[in-house]
Structures are given as structure tokens and as C-alpha cells.
Amino acid sequence: MPSYTPPLRDMKFVLHELLDVTTQLRQIPQHADIDADTIDSVLEEAGKFCAEVIFPLNQVGDREGCKYVGDGVVTTPTGFKEAYKQYVDGGWPSLGCDPDYGGQGLPHILSSAVMEMMNSANQSWSMYPGLSHGAYNALQAFGTPEQKKLYLPKLVSGEWTGTMCLTEAHCGTDLGMLKSRAEPQPDGSYAITGTKIFISAGEHDLADNILHLVLARLPDAPQGTKGISLFIVPKFLPTADGKVGARNGVKCGSIEHKMGIHGNATCVINLDGAKGWMVGAPNKGLNAMFVMMNTARLGVGMQSLGLAEVAYQNSLAYAKDRIQSRSLTGPKNPQKPADPIIVHPDVRRMLLTQKAYVEAARAFSYWAGLAIDREHKHPDPQMRKDMADLVALLTPVIKGFITDNGYECCTLAMQVLGGHGYIAESGLEQYVRDARINMIYEGTNGIQALDLIGRKVLADAGAKLMKFGKAIQDVMKRYADDPAMKEFIEPVQALLGEVQKVTMEIGQKAMKNPDEVGAAADPFLRLIGHLVFSFGWVYQAGVAIKKVEAKDPDPFYQAKLTTARFYFAKLYPETATLLKKIRAGSAPLMALDAALF
Numbered sequence: 001m002p003s004y005t006p007p008l009r010d011m012k013f014v015l016h017e018l019l020d021v022t023t024q025l026r027q028i029p030q031h032a033d034i035d036a037d038t039i040d041s042v043l044e045e046a047g048k049f050c051a052e053v054i055f056p057l058n059q060v061g062d063r064e065g066c067k068y069v070g071d072g073v074v075t076t077p078t079g080f081k082e083a084y085k086q087y088v089d090g091g092w093p094s095l096g097c098d099p100d101y102g103g104q105g106l107p108h109i110l111s112s113a114v115m116e117m118m119n120s121a122n123q124s125w126s127m128y129p130g131l132s133h134g135a136y137n138a139l140q141a142f143g144t145p146e147q148k149k150l151y152l153p154k155l156v157s158g159e160w161t162g163t164m165c166l167t168e169a170h171c172g173t174d175l176g177m178l179k180s181r182a183e184p185q186p187d188g189s190y191a192i193t194g195t196k197i198f199i200s201a202g203e204h205d206l207a208d209n210i211l212h213l214v215l216a217r218l219p220d221a222p223q224g225t226k227g228i229s230l231f232i233v234p235k236f237l238p239t240a241d242g243k244v245g246a247r248n249g250v251k252c253g254s255i256e257h258k259m260g261i262h263g264n265a266t267c268v269i270n271l272d273g274a275k276g277w278m279v280g281a282p283n284k285g286l287n288a289m290f291v292m293m294n295t296a297r298l299g300v301g302m303q304s305l306g307l308a309e310v311a312y313q314n315s316l317a318y319a320k321d322r323i324q325s326r327s328l329t330g331p332k333n334p335q336k337p338a339d340p341i342i343v344h345p346d347v348r349r350m351l352l353t354q355k356a357y358v359e360a361a362r363a364f365s366y367w368a369g370l371a372i373d374r375e376h377k378h379p380d381p382q383m384r385k386d387m388a389d390l391v392a393l394l395t396p397v398i399k400g401f402i403t404d405n406g407y408e409c410c411t412l413a414m415q416v417l418g419g420h421g422y423i424a425e426s427g428l429e430q431y432v433r434d435a436r437i438n439m440i441y442e443g444t445n446g447i448q449a450l451d452l453i454g455r456k457v458l459a460d461a462g463a464k465l466m467k468f469g470k471a472i473q474d475v476m477k478r479y480a481d482d483p484a485m486k487e488f489i490e491p492v493q494a495l496l497g498e499v500q501k502v503t504m505e506i507g508q509k510a511m512k513n514p515d516e517v518g519a520a521a522d523p524f525l526r527l528i529g530h531l532v533f534s535f536g537w538v539y540q541a542g543v544a545i546k547k548v549e550a551k552d553p554d555p556f557y558q559a560k561l562t563t564a565r566f567y568f569a570k571l572y573p574e575t576a577t578l579l580k581k582i583r584a585g586s587a588p589l590m591a592l593d594a595a596l597f
């Protein structure tokens with residue numbers, strides 16, 4: 001049986017010592033009164049809910065899965081409904097939501113930290129409220145005042161949940177091909193017809209109503225992505241006073257049997273002239289969706305961070321307990337017949353890789369959470385613009401790099417347990433299966449990589465990347481006179497120089513052959529991922545060194561420093577290979593005729 005302890009020590013380190021989150025948030029008028037105690041007590045309470053209420057349901061959910069019981073009805077695994085009621089009764093859905101609609105108005109960075117723990121505890125369960133949050137964001141940004149008044153309080157309270165209905169059988173990545181139709185009706189509503197597939201949380205028994213946000217085409221819509229509109233389609237039509245009314249023509253047709261996240265219903269959703277209302281402008285549905293992509297993609301990054309953390313915790317506990325063979329340098333545990341496997345360098349490689357990736361991902365994603373708060377609410381327009389640019393640039397990195405590493409961490413954690421990791425009871429193989437989807441949905445990681453290099457870097461001639469580079473240089477200058485920081489600063493400066501060079505090379509080659517962009521995309525995303533992580537490790541090492549030099553008795557800081565050194569010695573060197581892969585160009589990929597594969 002796996003276990004989970006919320007990693008509050010490292011979470012607080014990132015929030016308070018690294019990001020100085022209270023000072024930063026107080027510059028935002030809505031958060032002028034925030035204090036560290038509030039932040040910490042929310043984290044502690046949320047941690048209890050995650051560890052005590054939803055974590056014990058994680059393996060149950062995996063074993064039982066959701067069930068399609070006929071006529072559009074889906075039931076969730078044992079205990080999911082009761083846990084959801086506790087979540088709603090505790091006011092958790094409203095944490096980061098607008099007080100105008102019943103929300104608590106707490107900062108996004110805090111919701112992100114809570115989300116990490118929810119995902120460690122139970123990703124499948126956490127997707128039900130997670131999807132509602134996506135629907136909330138879309139409606140808040142694009143809904144009419146009437147739509148907001150009617151729907152937002154229900155999503156904020158958690159009484160109703162939400163979905164995002166984009167995918168159809170013939171189109172996932174290329175939404176320009178979607179076929180669902182929306183016919184205008186005399187009363188201003190639309191009759192929507194079509195079939196959506198793979199809709200997470202599309203049907204369940206947790207809440208009274210489900211609000212589907214559906215992409216569809218108007219009859220006169222232009223072809224492609226420029227002809228897509230967004231509609232809200234409730235499962236039950238709301239009455240004027242916001243109660244659940246008549247059943248709408250939107251129904252779950254079946255649910256998928258899949259590799260992981262068994263506790264979350266992945267649904268075929270049939271729309272048969274279902275009544276819906278447009279959200280935002282006609283033919284601008286994808287723009288509406290893209291606005292909320294930053295938070296949604298950060299959310300997927302948090303899913304993988306959460307899974308990597310819990311997998312790491314369990315592999316670490318096992319490595320300290322399991323005895324096999326003797327240490328190469330002589331017995332460390334002579335009173336027992338063998339040493340704990342944590343003495344072996346190869347087991348340490350697996351544990352430290354997880355630790356270094358998890359802690360770097362936490363620092364990066366919480367920073368991004370704070371950047372989103374600043375982007376949306378900071379009084380200084382220049383700060384809002386700078387943060388918007390950095391968030392736009394780094395969102396595909398959060399989604400792609402953290403989920404790729406998260407999957408690697410889960411397989412390493414399983415490997416630490418040897419054969420026992422492969423056995424269901426350990427819980428580790430479930431993390432591997434659950435983590436795999438995070439690399440696929442919300443835009444595959446291949447598409448994230450194209451987004452980064454194409455739309456975020458080359459499209460503005462590297463302007464956002466240069467802004468990020470300048471931010472890195474500024475921090476490096478701060479440490480320039482500190483000899484203790486040299487070992488951390490030098491590799492970051494070297495990598496920044498290489499990134500600038502190779503980006504220009506790709507841009508030049510792309511002018512002659514657009515396939516060069518596609519060929520460079522995947523290693524380029526990992527390269528930028530390492531630039532971000534190495535930069536983050538400079539920050540973390542900087543705080544830790546000061547504490548160690550001041551003889552702080554907390555061994556946490558020495559561990560931080562040692563982990564930073566591990567990162568630069570053993571993970572960062574991947575950047576040399578990535579640069580070679582990028583420079584190898586498109587020819588090795590495109591030379592083979594499709595018929596000869």
C-alpha cells in the first residue's frame with residue numbers, strides 16, 4: 001500500500017524563501033492583506049483533506065473504475081461521491097475564485113499548490129473539480145453578465161461541475177476539422193448536434209448538474225479554425241432561479257476503457273439538438289479556449305508534479321527499508337544480512353533524479369502560478385505585460401517538460417521497487433499508468449514543442465525568449481561576486497549562450513525548409529526546460545548556501561545544495577546531446593520515404 005505525506009517543508013521553502021510570495025502578492029491590491037499564516041494554514045488544511053480523504057480512494061478508483069450503467073448514467077468508484085461532498089462542504093472549490101460569485105479570492109499560486117497535493121493524492125478524482133475550474137475560467141473571461149450570474153456561483157460552490165468538449169473522432173490536434181453544428185434558434189439559443197469523444201468528467205454522479213463547454217460550427221461559419229464557436233450546454237437546463245430544470249439533449253453514450261486514470265470517466269458525449277448558448281463572439285471559440293489554456297496547461301503540469309512527488313516518496317521509503325546485497329564500499333548495516341538498497345549508486349541515481357526533477361518542477365510551477373497572478377492583477381501595466389510574455393513563452397515548457405519528466409520519475413520510482421513495483425499492490429505501477437495521459441491531453445507534448453518554437457519563439461523573432469534571457473542575466477549578475485555560486489552560475493550562462501545561438505540557427509534553416517522547425521521542436525523544448533530548471537536550481541542553491549554558511553541547523557538546506565549539485569552533474573549534461581540533436585536537422589527524419597518504413 002502506498003502512502004502520501006504532503007511535502008509542506010519544500011512547498012513552504014518555495015513559497016516563502018524562494019519566491020517571497022507574501023511580499024510579491026501584497027503588491028497586488030486584491031491580495032494586499034495576505035499573510036504567511038493564511039497561506040500556510042490553507043496548505044496544511046488542504047494537505048489533510050488530500051492525505052486523509054482522497055488519497056485512500058486512489059487505489060479503489062483504479063481497481064473499480066467508473067461504470068456506464070445505461071441510458072447515459074455513469075457511476076464513480078466507491079467513496080468518490082462522499083469525498084466530493086466533503087470537498088464542497090469544506091468550501092474548497094471556491095478557493096481561487098472571484099468573491100463576486102462566492103469565491104474566496106485567494107491567489108492562483110495558492111490554488112496551484114493545493115492542486116499539486118490533490119493530484120498526488122488522487123489525480124482521477126481531482127480531475128472532476130479541475131475540469132470545473134476550466135469551465136469557470138472560460139465563462140468568467142467570455143460569458144455575458146447573465147451567463148456569469150447564472151452559472152458561475154454554481155461552479156464556484158461546486159454544486160455543478162464543468163467539462164471541456166473539444167475533441168471529435170476525426171479531430172483532436174487539428175480542431176479546424178470539427179463538425180459539430182450549432183443552429184440558431186428564435187429564442188437566441190442554439191440547437192447543437194454532434195458527437196464529442198474523450199470528454200473527461202463528461203458524466204458522473206458527483207453533482208446535480210454538468211455544464212458542458214462545447215466547440216461547434218455555425219451554419220455559415222468559415223472553414224477551419226476561424227469558423228469555430230463556443231457554447232455552454234447544460235445537462236439539465238437551469239430554471240430562471242438557477243435550479244435544475246428539464247433534461248437537455250446531451251447525453252453520455254459510453255465511457256472508455258483505458259490505461260490509467262480509471263476513476264475519471266472519459267466519455268463519448270452525444271449532442272442531439274441540445275440547447276446551448278454562445279459564449280464569446282461567433283467564430284472566436286478557439287480564442288476563448290486559448291485564453292484559458294495557460295491555466296489548464298499549468299494544471300496538467302501540476303498533475304505530473306503531484307504524481308512524481310508521491311511516487312518519489314514511496315520509492316524513497318522502500319529504498320531505506322529494503323535490504324539487498326552489500327554496499328560496494330563495505331557493509332553499512334553489519335547487524336543485518338544485507339544493506340538497504342539506498343546505499344547503491346544506481347538506486348541513488350533513480351532517487352536523486354526524481355528528487356531533482358520534482359523540486360525543480362515545484363519551484364518552476366509555483367513561480368508560474370505567481371506570474372499568472374501578476375499577469376492578471378498587478379497594478380503596473382508593464383509588469384502585467386512582462387508576466388504575460390513569460391507565461392506565454394513558458395506554458396508549453398510547463399506542460400511538456402514537467403509531464404515528460406513526471407512520467408520518467410514514476411517509472412524510476414517503480415524501478416526502485418524492482419519486481420514489487422510492477423505488482424499492483426505497491427501502487428507504483430498505477431502512477432506510471434496515470435502519468436502517461438498527461439503527456440497526451442491538453443495538446444500532446446509534440447504540439448507543445450511546436451507551439452514553443454513556432455508561435456512563442458520564432459514568430460516574434462525571439463523577443464520573449466530574449467526577455468527571459470535578460471531576466472536570467474540579471475539574476476546571474478546578482479551572484480557574480482559570490483565564489484560559492486560559481487559552480488551553479490557558469491553552466492546556466494553557458495546554456496543561455498547556446499540557446500541563443502541555436503535558436504538563430506533554427507530560424508535561419510527554417511527560412512529555407514519549414515520542416516527544420518518541426519524537427520528541432522522536441523529537443524528544443526527539453527533544452528529550454530533545462531534552461532529553466534538550471535536557472536531555478538541557481539535560485540534554490542543561492543538560498544541554501546546562505547543558510548549553510550550561516551550554520552543553520554536544518555539539514556534541509558544541505559540536502560538542497562547537494563541536490564542542486566546532482567542536477568548540474570547528472571541531469572544538466574543532457575543539454576549537450578539536445579544541442580547535437582537539434583543541429584542534426586530534419587534530413588535524418590525526412591529522408592526515408594513513407595513507403596519504406
Ligand SMILES: Cc1cc2nc3c(=O)[nH]c(=O)nc-3n(C[C@H](O)[C@H](O)[C@H](O)COP(=O)(O)OP(=O)(O)OC[C@H]3O[C@@H](n4cnc5c(N)ncnc54)[C@H](O)[C@@H]3O)c2cc1C
Pocket residue numbers: 164165166167170171172173174197198199200201258266437440441442443444445446447450
Ligand atoms: C483520457 C483522455 C482524456 C481526455 N480529455 C479530454 C477532454 O476533457 N476534452 C477534450 O476535448 N479532449 C480530451 N481528450 C482528447 C485529447 O486532448 C486528444 O487526444 C489530444 O489532443 C490528441 O488528439 P488525438 O488523440 O486526436 O491525436 P491526433 O491529433 O490524431 O495526433 C496523433 C499524433 O500525431 C501528432 N500530430 C498531430 N498533428 C501534428 C502536427 N501538426 N505536427 C506534429 N505532430 C502532430 C500528435 O502529437 C500525436 O502524437 C482526452 C483524451 C484522453 C485519452
